[in-house]
Amino acid sequence: MEKLILNGKLIGREQASIDIEDRGYQFGDGIYEVIRVYGGRLFANEAHLRRLYSSAEKLSLDIPYTAQELTEQIEALVRGNGLDTGIVYLQFTRGAAHRKHSFPEKSETVFVAYTNELERPLHQLEHGIQAVLTEDIRWLRCDIKSLNLLGNVLAKQKAAENGCGEAVQHRGEIVTEGSSSNVFIVKNGELITHPLSNLILNGITRQVILDICEKQQLPVREETFTIRQLFDADEAFISSTTSEVMPVVQINDQKIGSGKPGAVTRKLQGYFKERMDQLTKAITTGPAE
Ligand code: PDD
Secondary structure (H helix, E strand, O other), X not given: OOEEEEOOEEEEHHHOOOOOOEHHHHHOOEEEEEEEEEOXXXXXXXXXXXXXXXXXXXXXXXXXXXXXXXXXXXXXXXXXXXXXXXXXXXXXXXXEOOOOOOOOOOOOOEEEEEXXXXXXXXXXXXXXXXXXEEEOOOOOOOOOOEOOOHHHHHHHHHHHHOOOOEEEEEEOOEEEEEOOOEEEEEEOOEXXXXXXXXXXXXXXXXXXXXXXXXXXXXXXXXXXOEHHHHHHOOEEEEEEOOOEEEEEXXXXXXXXXXXXXXXXXXXXXXXXXXXXXXHHHHHHHOOOO
């Protein structure tokens, strides 16, 4: 039977139940993380947990586990479900209380985690995806990975209705991020991506890419760029836990660059794959723990 974690306990999925007055359900009062699993191993787990605690702090939400405890629980879940390639979804809500907007005097954090099998999107990584542009209508705390995702849902729905893989959002002239990804452009060999602020999520894949660029001495600017710069770019790609370094070859009706995944994007994909391989190789060659 498929397992999940409910408040620290590994149980069968059918045994789990959530109160209908859970604040996550009624107000979206909670946070989440999506962590990639390659070869049964958690990718960039520490960075995800750092962001989780940071989101929790910004919402005064209590996480009653240490990073070490959470890691052990998640690893047990991945093992229990025999997951090789997929994701772990973690969610923390402010718990159940009679419905009132302000924080309840007494409620206990509800923690749920489950796994899903999910293959790497190899075809799209090879050929790229198309995207649509859409106005960023979300609230002004996009740095918090909160359960309130309606703006993101509507943007992704627009992409789906247009046969596209992602919606690239903009506030006025400035491109912010995708509906569930960060956005990079490449111009004259230089990468540009929106700087960290309240207007974007501090993507873990974005962090990995910036780290790769530093190690490989690839020039990057964390600066805002406009819709015009996006259309004039040599290359564009999005980054996320599930889509990795994903080339964007067309936006609306316009090709980006040559209309094929660009050389810098390809190079980054190669370095990213090396990081994945290091993780899975550690199973056989890593030191005993
Ligand atoms: N989404 N920006 C937004 C709005 C996102 O929802 C995500 C991730 C990212 C990329 O972050 P990361 O590299 O840490 O995955 C950027 C996840 C995958 C999701 O909601 O499913």
